[in-house]
Amino acid sequence: MSLNILIVDDSAVVRAMILKTLKMAGIPLGDVQQASDGCEGLDALENHWIDLVFADINMPVMNGEEMIDRIREQPEWEELPIIVVSTEGSATRIERLQRKGASFVHKPFTPESVQEVIKKITGVSHEQTA
Amino acid sequence: MNRQLEEILWGVAEETFEALAFLLPMPEPVEPFESSPEVAVSVRFHGPFDGKVIVTVAELVLGELACNMLGLDDGAEIAVDTQQDALKELANVVCGNILPEIAGTTAVFNVDAPKLVDASAPASEEGLSLASETRFFLDSGPVSVELLTEGPIDVEVPVTAGAN
Numbered sequence: 001m002s003l004n005i006l007i008v009d010d011s012a013v014v015r016a017m018i019l020k021t022l023k024m025a026g027i028p029l030g031d032v033q034q035a036s037d038g039c040e041g042l043d044a045l046e047n048h049w050i051d052l053v054f055a056d057i058n059m060p061v062m063n064g065e066e067m068i069d070r071i072r073e074q075p076e077w078e079e080l081p082i083i084v085v086s087t088e089g090s091a092t093r094i095e096r097l098q099r100k101g102a103s104f105v106h107k108p109f110t111p112e113s114v115q116e117v118i119k120k121i122t123g124v125s126h127e128q129t130a
Numbered sequence: 131m132n133r134q135l136e137e138i139l140w141g142v143a144e145e146t147f148e149a150l151a152f153l154l155p156m157p158e159p160v161e162p163f164e165s166s167p168e169v170a171v172s173v174r175f176h177g178p179f180d181g182k183v184i185v186t187v188a189e190l191v192l193g194e195l196a197c198n199m200l201g202l203d204d205g206a207e208i209a210v211d212t213q214q215d216a217l218k219e220l221a222n223v224v225c226g227n228i229l230p231e232i233a234g235t236t237a238v239f240n241v242d243a244p245k246l247v248d249a250s251a252p253a254s255e256e257g258l259s260l261a262s263e264t265r266f267f268l269d270s271g272p273v274s275v276e277l278l279t280e281g282p283i284d285v286e287v288p289v290t291a292g293a294n
Contacts, residue, residue, distance in 0.1 A: 010243075013199065013215040017150075020201040058241065087226020091235040107223045108149035 001124055002030035004049055008041035008067065009056040009085070018054050018085060018114075025111035027118055027125075038062030042070055045077065052122060053082045055102070057093075068100050081121045085109065135232070135262035135277065142227045143264055143275045150220055151198040155266040155273065166190040166271060170249035171217050173225035177239030181258055181279035183225040185217065186249050188271030192217060218244035224275060233285045 196216035258278035
Protein backbone atom coordinates (compact mmCIF):
# COMPACT_ATOMS: atom_id res chain seq x y z
CA MET A 1 0.00 0.00 0.00
CA SER A 2 1.40 3.40 -0.91
CA LEU A 3 0.51 6.48 1.09
CA ASN A 4 -0.80 9.73 -0.31
CA ILE A 5 0.78 12.36 1.89
CA LEU A 6 0.41 16.06 2.58
CA ILE A 7 3.37 18.01 3.98
CA VAL A 8 2.46 21.35 5.58
CA ASP A 9 5.38 23.59 6.53
CA ASP A 10 6.22 27.20 5.71
CA SER A 11 9.82 26.22 4.89
CA ALA A 12 10.37 24.65 1.48
CA VAL A 13 13.64 23.26 2.84
CA VAL A 14 11.83 21.41 5.62
CA ARG A 15 9.24 20.04 3.19
CA ALA A 16 12.06 18.76 0.99
CA MET A 17 13.82 17.25 4.01
CA ILE A 18 10.68 15.42 5.14
CA LEU A 19 10.19 14.05 1.64
CA LYS A 20 13.85 13.00 1.42
CA THR A 21 13.57 11.27 4.81
CA LEU A 22 10.42 9.40 3.77
CA LYS A 23 12.22 8.13 0.67
CA MET A 24 15.28 7.15 2.74
CA ALA A 25 12.99 5.30 5.15
CA GLY A 26 11.57 3.36 2.23
CA ILE A 27 7.99 4.49 2.88
CA PRO A 28 5.90 3.64 -0.19
CA LEU A 29 4.68 7.01 -1.46
CA GLY A 30 1.74 7.73 -3.73
CA ASP A 31 0.61 11.28 -4.40
CA VAL A 32 2.62 13.93 -2.50
CA GLN A 33 1.02 17.32 -1.83
CA GLN A 34 2.75 20.28 -0.21
CA ALA A 35 1.37 23.35 1.51
CA SER A 36 3.05 26.30 3.22
CA ASP A 37 0.45 27.06 5.90
CA GLY A 38 -2.64 25.62 7.54
CA CYS A 39 -5.07 27.27 5.10
CA GLU A 40 -3.28 25.80 2.10
CA GLY A 41 -3.17 22.49 3.94
CA LEU A 42 -6.95 22.47 4.37
CA ASP A 43 -7.38 23.35 0.68
CA ALA A 44 -5.14 20.44 -0.29
CA LEU A 45 -7.20 18.11 1.89
CA GLU A 46 -10.41 19.29 0.23
CA ASN A 47 -9.03 18.57 -3.22
CA HIS A 48 -6.94 15.42 -2.82
CA TRP A 49 -7.28 12.06 -1.15
CA ILE A 50 -4.70 12.14 1.66
CA ASP A 51 -3.74 9.19 3.88
CA LEU A 52 -1.26 10.96 6.14
CA VAL A 53 -0.49 14.58 7.05
CA PHE A 54 2.86 15.96 8.23
CA ALA A 55 2.42 19.35 9.89
CA ASP A 56 4.59 22.05 11.39
CA ILE A 57 3.24 24.08 14.32
CA ASN A 58 4.59 27.59 13.84
CA MET A 59 3.36 28.83 10.48
CA PRO A 60 2.00 32.14 9.20
CA VAL A 61 -1.67 32.63 8.18
CA MET A 62 -2.89 29.52 10.05
CA ASN A 63 -0.68 27.59 12.43
CA GLY A 64 -0.54 23.82 12.69
CA GLU A 65 -2.60 23.50 15.84
CA GLU A 66 -5.49 25.50 14.37
CA MET A 67 -5.28 23.42 11.21
CA ILE A 68 -5.51 20.23 13.28
CA ASP A 69 -8.56 21.64 15.11
CA ARG A 70 -10.26 22.41 11.76
CA ILE A 71 -9.40 18.94 10.45
CA ARG A 72 -10.88 17.24 13.51
CA GLU A 73 -14.11 19.26 13.12
CA GLN A 74 -14.81 17.39 9.87
CA PRO A 75 -16.30 13.92 10.45
CA GLU A 76 -14.52 12.50 7.38
CA TRP A 77 -11.12 13.61 8.73
CA GLU A 78 -11.76 12.74 12.37
CA GLU A 79 -9.36 9.80 12.22
CA LEU A 80 -6.95 11.14 9.61
CA PRO A 81 -3.39 10.32 10.76
CA ILE A 82 -1.44 13.51 11.49
CA ILE A 83 2.23 13.70 12.44
CA VAL A 84 3.48 16.95 13.92
CA VAL A 85 7.14 17.52 13.06
CA SER A 86 8.58 20.12 15.39
CA THR A 87 11.34 21.15 17.76
CA GLU A 88 8.69 21.71 20.45
CA GLY A 89 10.16 20.79 23.83
CA SER A 90 7.23 21.59 26.09
CA ALA A 91 5.62 18.40 27.39
CA THR A 92 2.36 20.33 27.97
CA ARG A 93 2.11 21.42 24.33
CA ILE A 94 3.06 17.98 23.02
CA GLU A 95 0.40 16.33 25.19
CA ARG A 96 -2.19 18.85 23.99
CA LEU A 97 -1.44 17.93 20.37
CA GLN A 98 -1.56 14.24 21.19
CA ARG A 99 -5.00 14.70 22.77
CA LYS A 100 -6.12 16.07 19.39
CA GLY A 101 -5.05 12.80 17.84
CA ALA A 102 -1.71 13.92 16.43
CA SER A 103 1.51 11.96 16.72
CA PHE A 104 4.79 13.73 17.27
CA VAL A 105 8.20 13.52 15.61
CA HIS A 106 10.92 15.58 17.22
CA LYS A 107 13.47 17.48 15.14
CA PRO A 108 16.15 16.57 14.28
CA PHE A 109 14.51 13.41 12.98
CA THR A 110 15.96 10.33 11.32
CA PRO A 111 14.48 7.96 8.72
CA GLU A 112 14.17 5.39 11.53
CA SER A 113 12.24 7.68 13.89
CA VAL A 114 9.85 8.73 11.11
CA GLN A 115 9.42 5.14 9.95
CA GLU A 116 8.61 4.00 13.48
CA VAL A 117 5.85 6.58 13.95
CA ILE A 118 4.34 5.90 10.51
CA LYS A 119 4.27 2.17 11.18
CA LYS A 120 2.64 2.77 14.56
CA ILE A 121 -0.19 4.93 13.25
CA THR A 122 -0.81 3.53 9.76
CA GLY A 123 0.61 0.02 9.91
CA VAL A 124 2.57 0.80 6.73
CA SER A 125 6.28 0.12 6.87
CA HIS A 126 9.29 -0.37 4.65
CA GLU A 127 9.11 -4.14 5.05
CA GLN A 128 5.71 -4.33 3.38
CA THR A 129 7.13 -2.97 0.15
CA ALA A 130 9.74 -5.74 -0.15
CA MET B 131 26.47 27.50 35.13
CA ASN B 132 28.55 28.82 32.21
CA ARG B 133 30.31 25.49 31.79
CA GLN B 134 26.95 23.67 31.85
CA LEU B 135 25.50 26.05 29.28
CA GLU B 136 28.50 25.64 27.04
CA GLU B 137 28.15 21.85 27.24
CA ILE B 138 24.47 22.14 26.34
CA LEU B 139 25.22 24.35 23.34
CA TRP B 140 27.97 22.03 22.14
CA GLY B 141 25.88 18.86 22.67
CA VAL B 142 22.85 20.23 20.84
CA ALA B 143 24.91 21.74 18.00
CA GLU B 144 26.88 18.53 17.50
CA GLU B 145 23.72 16.40 17.39
CA THR B 146 21.86 18.80 15.11
CA PHE B 147 24.63 19.26 12.54
CA GLU B 148 25.18 15.51 12.45
CA ALA B 149 21.53 14.48 12.25
CA LEU B 150 20.27 17.21 9.90
CA ALA B 151 23.28 17.78 7.68
CA PHE B 152 25.51 14.71 8.18
CA LEU B 153 28.34 17.03 9.20
CA LEU B 154 30.68 16.28 12.06
CA PRO B 155 31.60 19.31 14.15
CA MET B 156 35.20 19.27 15.37
CA PRO B 157 36.85 21.42 18.01
CA GLU B 158 39.84 22.15 15.74
CA PRO B 159 40.06 22.45 11.93
CA VAL B 160 41.26 19.24 10.26
CA GLU B 161 42.54 21.06 7.18
CA PRO B 162 43.17 24.73 6.48
CA PHE B 163 40.07 26.35 5.01
CA GLU B 164 39.57 29.30 2.76
CA SER B 165 38.39 32.31 4.72
CA SER B 166 35.03 33.68 3.64
CA PRO B 167 32.45 36.18 4.86
CA GLU B 168 30.08 35.04 7.56
CA VAL B 169 26.33 34.48 7.44
CA ALA B 170 24.28 34.59 10.64
CA VAL B 171 20.74 33.59 11.57
CA SER B 172 19.06 34.50 14.83
CA VAL B 173 16.08 32.88 16.53
CA ARG B 174 14.27 34.98 19.15
CA PHE B 175 12.50 33.21 22.02
CA HIS B 176 10.27 34.25 24.90
CA GLY B 177 9.45 32.23 28.01
CA PRO B 178 10.86 31.69 31.52
CA PHE B 179 13.75 33.73 30.16
CA ASP B 180 13.94 35.74 26.95
CA GLY B 181 16.73 35.93 24.43
CA LYS B 182 17.98 34.60 21.16
CA VAL B 183 20.21 31.98 19.65
CA ILE B 184 22.55 33.05 16.85
CA VAL B 185 24.16 30.52 14.53
CA THR B 186 26.98 31.98 12.43
CA VAL B 187 28.73 30.07 9.65
CA ALA B 188 31.34 30.90 7.04
CA GLU B 189 29.64 31.52 3.69
CA LEU B 190 31.51 28.52 2.28
CA VAL B 191 29.74 26.28 4.81
CA LEU B 192 26.28 27.24 3.51
CA GLY B 193 26.44 25.26 0.25
CA GLU B 194 27.63 22.08 1.93
CA LEU B 195 24.99 22.47 4.61
CA ALA B 196 22.11 22.93 2.16
CA CYS B 197 23.34 20.14 -0.13
CA ASN B 198 23.42 17.64 2.71
CA MET B 199 20.16 18.75 4.28
CA LEU B 200 18.35 18.42 0.96
CA GLY B 201 20.08 15.19 -0.01
CA LEU B 202 21.56 16.65 -3.21
CA ASP B 203 24.82 15.65 -4.87
CA ASP B 204 27.99 17.53 -3.91
CA GLY B 205 28.40 20.63 -6.03
CA ALA B 206 24.72 20.81 -6.96
CA GLU B 207 23.64 24.37 -7.71
CA ILE B 208 21.41 25.65 -4.94
CA ALA B 209 19.83 29.12 -4.92
CA VAL B 210 21.22 31.46 -2.26
CA ASP B 211 17.73 31.81 -0.73
CA THR B 212 17.50 28.05 -0.33
CA GLN B 213 20.96 27.91 1.25
CA GLN B 214 19.91 30.60 3.73
CA ASP B 215 16.64 28.76 4.43
CA ALA B 216 18.65 25.65 5.26
CA LEU B 217 20.67 27.63 7.81
CA LYS B 218 17.45 29.12 9.21
CA GLU B 219 16.03 25.64 9.74
CA LEU B 220 19.22 24.45 11.35
CA ALA B 221 19.21 27.43 13.73
CA ASN B 222 15.54 26.79 14.51
CA VAL B 223 16.30 23.19 15.48
CA VAL B 224 19.34 24.21 17.54
CA CYS B 225 17.29 26.82 19.44
CA GLY B 226 14.32 24.49 19.92
CA ASN B 227 16.55 21.84 21.46
CA ILE B 228 18.68 24.13 23.62
CA LEU B 229 15.74 25.63 25.53
CA PRO B 230 14.29 22.43 27.07
CA GLU B 231 17.83 21.26 27.86
CA ILE B 232 18.26 24.41 29.95
CA ALA B 233 14.78 24.90 31.40
CA GLY B 234 13.31 21.38 31.30
CA THR B 235 10.29 20.05 29.45
CA THR B 236 7.76 21.72 31.73
CA ALA B 237 8.88 25.17 30.56
CA VAL B 238 6.92 26.73 27.71
CA PHE B 239 8.74 28.95 25.21
CA ASN B 240 7.42 30.83 22.20
CA VAL B 241 9.96 30.82 19.41
CA ASP B 242 9.88 33.37 16.56
CA ALA B 243 10.69 32.57 12.96
CA PRO B 244 14.46 32.51 12.27
CA LYS B 245 15.87 35.66 10.65
CA LEU B 246 19.03 36.48 8.76
CA VAL B 247 21.02 39.04 10.75
CA ASP B 248 24.13 41.09 10.27
CA ALA B 249 26.88 38.85 11.63
CA SER B 250 28.85 41.85 12.87
CA ALA B 251 26.00 43.71 14.64
CA PRO B 252 26.42 43.87 18.42
CA ALA B 253 23.55 42.13 20.21
CA SER B 254 23.97 44.43 23.20
CA GLU B 255 21.98 47.04 21.25
CA GLU B 256 18.87 44.95 21.95
CA GLY B 257 19.62 44.73 25.66
CA LEU B 258 20.93 41.20 25.31
CA SER B 259 24.12 39.82 26.72
CA LEU B 260 26.08 36.72 25.88
CA ALA B 261 25.18 33.87 28.24
CA SER B 262 27.27 31.24 26.51
CA GLU B 263 28.74 30.23 23.16
CA THR B 264 30.40 27.31 21.45
CA ARG B 265 32.69 27.41 18.44
CA PHE B 266 33.70 24.52 16.24
CA PHE B 267 34.78 23.61 12.72
CA LEU B 268 33.35 21.77 9.76
CA ASP B 269 35.46 20.75 6.76
CA SER B 270 34.56 23.94 4.93
CA GLY B 271 34.89 26.46 7.75
CA PRO B 272 34.08 27.67 11.24
CA VAL B 273 30.71 27.80 13.01
CA SER B 274 29.60 29.52 16.19
CA VAL B 275 26.46 29.09 18.26
CA GLU B 276 25.70 31.85 20.74
CA LEU B 277 23.02 32.12 23.41
CA LEU B 278 22.11 35.68 24.35
CA THR B 279 19.65 36.52 27.08
CA GLU B 280 17.94 39.49 28.69
CA GLY B 281 19.50 39.35 32.12
CA PRO B 282 20.56 36.20 33.93
CA ILE B 283 18.93 32.81 33.31
CA ASP B 284 16.72 32.27 36.34
CA VAL B 285 16.21 28.51 36.09
CA GLU B 286 18.13 25.58 37.50
CA VAL B 287 20.05 23.89 34.71
CA PRO B 288 19.64 20.09 34.98
CA VAL B 289 22.92 18.46 36.06
CA THR B 290 22.77 15.88 33.27
CA ALA B 291 21.86 18.41 30.58
CA GLY B 292 24.00 18.38 27.49
CA ALA B 293 25.46 14.99 28.25
CA ASN B 294 24.27 13.41 25.02
